[in-house]
Amino acid sequence: MTTELIISACGAVTAILVSILGAYLANRNSETFQIRKLKQEHYISFIESLHNNAANNSKETLIDLTFRRDKMLLIAGERVIKKLLDYEDQGIKGSKDQHDRYLTELVKEIRKDLKIKDRDFPKIGFKKATKSES
Numbered sequence: 001m002t003t004e005l006i007i008s009a010c011g012a013v014t015a016i017l018v019s020i021l022g023a024y025l026a027n028r029n030s031e032t033f034q035i036r037k038l039k040q041e042h043y044i045s046f047i048e049s050l051h052n053n054a055a056n057n058s059k060e061t062l063i064d065l066t067f068r069r070d071k072m073l074l075i076a077g078e079r080v081i082k083k084l085l086d087y088e089d090q091g092i093k094g095s096k097d098q099h100d101r102y103l104t105e106l107v108k109e110i111r112k113d114l115k116i117k118d119r120d121f122p123k124i125g126f127k128k129a130t131k132s133e134s
Contacts, residue, residue: 035075036114042072043080043110054126076113083109100125 049068053061073081083106091102104123111118 039075039077040114042068042075043114046072047107047110051126077109080106080109080113096125 046068049065053065087102087106091099100123103125104121107124108118108121
């Protein structure tokens with residue numbers, strides 16, 4: 001009878017430990033997913049605002065860009081923030097080639113932060129619509 005009681009107690013303790021570990025891992029994965037989703041929303045919002053400001057450089061688009069940039073700084077990874085600051089310091093005021101290079105590096109770092117794998121990400125830049133395209 002004592003052996004059966006010990007086996008039952010070990011089984012119960014094991015079941016409790018497994019359920020606690022499972023709940024912990026599920027919660028951790030859920031938090032990771034929620035943070036990644038929040039980052040994705042902020043990154044997309046920032047890129048949209050950056051595009052809108054490039055297409056229509058006005059006070060309103062600049063205010064919107066600044067607001068979305070500041071929100072992104074709250075959730076972005078450290079490397080993304082460094083690339084953003086490099087883009088702002090070197091890319092915006094530089095030549096078109098410098099702008100596109102720093103913008104590309106920023107987008108690549110955002111994609112890394114979102115765990116999107118790239119092998120040969122191309123150089124990117126914003127295109128301006130011509131009168132015949134609009």
